[in-house]
Amino acid sequence: MKLAVIGTGYVGLVTGACLADVGNTVTCIDVDEAKIRRLQDGIIPIYEPGLEDVVKTNFAAGRLKFTTQLSGAIAENEILMIAVGTPPNEDGSADLKHVLSVARAVGDSMTERKLVITKSTVPVGTGDKVKAAIQERLSARGMNIQFSIASNPEFLKEGAAVNDFMRPDRIVVGCMDEYARKKIEQLYAPFILNRHPVIFMDIRSAELTKYAANAMLATKISFMNEVARVAEAVGADIKSVRDGIGSDPRIGYHFTYPGVGYGGSCFPKDVKALKQTSHELGLDLAIVDAVERVNMSQRAFFVKKIESHFGGTNGIKGRKFAVWGLSFKPETDDIREAPALDVISRLLQAGAQVAAFDPIARDNVREHFGAAHALQICNDQYEPLAQADALLLLTEWKLFRSPDFDRVKSLLKKPVIFDGRNQYSLEQMRDLGFKYFSIGRPAV
Numbered sequence: 001m002k003l004a005v006i007g008t009g010y011v012g013l014v015t016g017a018c019l020a021d022v023g024n025t026v027t028c029i030d031v032d033e034a035k036i037r038r039l040q041d042g043i044i045p046i047y048e049p050g051l052e053d054v055v056k057t058n059f060a061a062g063r064l065k066f067t068t069q070l071s072g073a074i075a076e077n078e079i080l081m082i083a084v085g086t087p088p089n090e091d092g093s094a095d096l097k098h099v100l101s102v103a104r105a106v107g108d109s110m111t112e113r114k115l116v117i118t119k120s121t122v123p124v125g126t127g128d129k130v131k132a133a134i135q136e137r138l139s140a141r142g143m144n145i146q147f148s149i150a151s152n153p154e155f156l157k158e159g160a161a162v163n164d165f166m167r168p169d170r171i172v173v174g175c176m177d178e179y180a181r182k183k184i185e186q187l188y189a190p191f192i193l194n195r196h197p198v199i200f201m202d203i204r205s206a207e208l209t210k211y212a213a214n215a216m217l218a219t220k221i222s223f224m225n226e227v228a229r230v231a232e233a234v235g236a237d238i239k240s241v242r243d244g245i246g247s248d249p250r251i252g253y254h255f256t257y258p259g260v261g262y263g264g265s266c267f268p269k270d271v272k273a274l275k276q277t278s279h280e281l282g283l284d285l286a287i288v289d290a291v292e293r294v295n296m297s298q299r300a301f302f303v304k305k306i307e308s309h310f311g312g313t314n315g316i317k318g319r320k321f322a323v324w325g326l327s328f329k330p331e332t333d334d335i336r337e338a339p340a341l342d343v344i345s346r347l348l349q350a351g352a353q354v355a356a357f358d359p360i361a362r363d364n365v366r367e368h369f370g371a372a373h374a375l376q377i378c379n380d381q382y383e384p385l386a387q388a389d390a391l392l393l394l395t396e397w398k399l400f401r402s403p404d405f406d407r408v409k410s411l412l413k414k415p416v417i418f419d420g421r422n423q424y425s426l427e428q429m430r431d432l433g434f435k436y437f438s439i440g441r442p443a444v
């Protein structure tokens with residue numbers, strides 16, 4: 001099949017590359033000229049395990065192309081997938097300007113039947129807006145051309161995106177006609193040989209499914225963070241509690257790890273957008289509201305732990321902290337809404353010095369903060385530890401699971417670790433002689 005993917009970010013690039021990998025011819029389009037130039041030069045603009053190989057192989061085979069020319073790609077391809085960003089507006093609602101500008105461009109350029117599939121995460125009702133935007137431009141041109149719209153929200157996880165796309169748990173599709181249904185069935189047939197289903201529904205339900213999925217996952221995280229606070233207060237161990245509840249298949253183990261809260265480009269913005277949509281409808285989503293509040297307060301809760309150990313906010317002033325992990329989760333360079341950056345900002349504001357290491361996200365953080373920023377970013381894992389008052393573990397990269405603890409101890413001023421991801425056992429920390437604080441477990 002021949003198709004165009006508009007927006008070449010985490011979702012668009014993975015989608016385009018994976019669809020090309022099963023034999024389709026895919027044109028990826030982006031407004032970011034530098035990004036497209038780099039891709040044409042074989043440079044992958046994001047870190048995503050396995051992606052580079054898929055992109056390079058399919059680019060070399062001529063099945064994957066990169067361009068900034070949207071109108072040409074619209075003319076040449078029957079299937080158009082929208083994967084542009086939908087960042088939050090000030091009020092938390094999703095900003096649809098990129099999605100709708102693509103829809104208008106489709107209406108401006110199409111000369112024959114098209115299927116427009118929205119992959120971006122968009123509020124319920126966006127399908128109608130996309131349809132209206134295309135129709136409006138077609139009418140302005142005096143054209144009467146048939147087109148179909150569909151919603152196909154993406155569920156890939158950064159860090160495992162290629163695998164998720166290639167072997168999806170499920171593919172959700174909202175569409176209104178047989179033409180769209182057949183085309184999409186054909187498009188995804190190579191990916192469901194594992195028998196996982198394509199679930200067809202109406203467009204509004206598909207749009208809501210994406211928000212419900214992310215809000216449910218965020219709810220699990222915030223819920224466990226709240227229980228972890230109780231565990232700490234009563235002297236219980238959240239790890240045992242997690243083992244105890246997770247064995248119930250109705251609850252399960254996934255997404256029940258307490259920590260410094262969720263981040264990334266999806267959960268924070270999608271929870272906000274769902275809240276905003278419900279406010280506009282006059283609905284008060286108490287749970288969703290609380291999920292966001294708990295998430296933000298979890299970062300403050302972690303910083304409070306550090307303050308308490310050093311004798312309050314003033315005790316932090318002038319101290320040096322070493323941070324391991326900056327990306328919002330392991331195996332990605334994505335730092336959007338990363339809890340680590342929030343924790344670091346709070347420490348810097350309190351007058352501390354911070355030196356940090358991350359195996360992949362360093363350059364993005366340097367770019368994000370600018371050269372003059374007080375955060376020192378190190379290229380070596382052990383460099384930030386020199387003369388630091390404590391080590392803070394904020395992203396659970398595998399590299400941090402079994403470090404050289406003797407070296408850690410010898411470099412730190414005193415052997416103190418604040419672990420925001422519960423990576424180490426209490427027993428091991430006690431035996432090694434660390435003062436060790438984690439989440440929902442007793443300090444040792």
Ligand SMILES: NC(=O)c1ccc[n+]([C@@H]2O[C@H](COP(=O)([O-])OP(=O)(O)OC[C@H]3O[C@@H](n4cnc5c(N)ncnc54)[C@H](O)[C@@H]3O)[C@@H](O)[C@H]2O)c1
Pocket residue numbers: 006007008009010011012029030031032035070083084085086098101102119120121122154155156157158265266
């Ligand atoms: N990142 C994820 O893990 C993930 C997972 C599922 C769904 N989503 C959703 O997918 C969408 C894209 O997310 P992302 O993380 O890939 O975003 P991203 O910011 O990485 O990429 C978006 C790309 O769209 C491009 N763009 C913007 N306007 C454009 C236009 N008019 N024409 C062509 N290109 C344009 C941008 O330059 C950028 O490269 C969002 O709605 C997001 O919520 C993201």
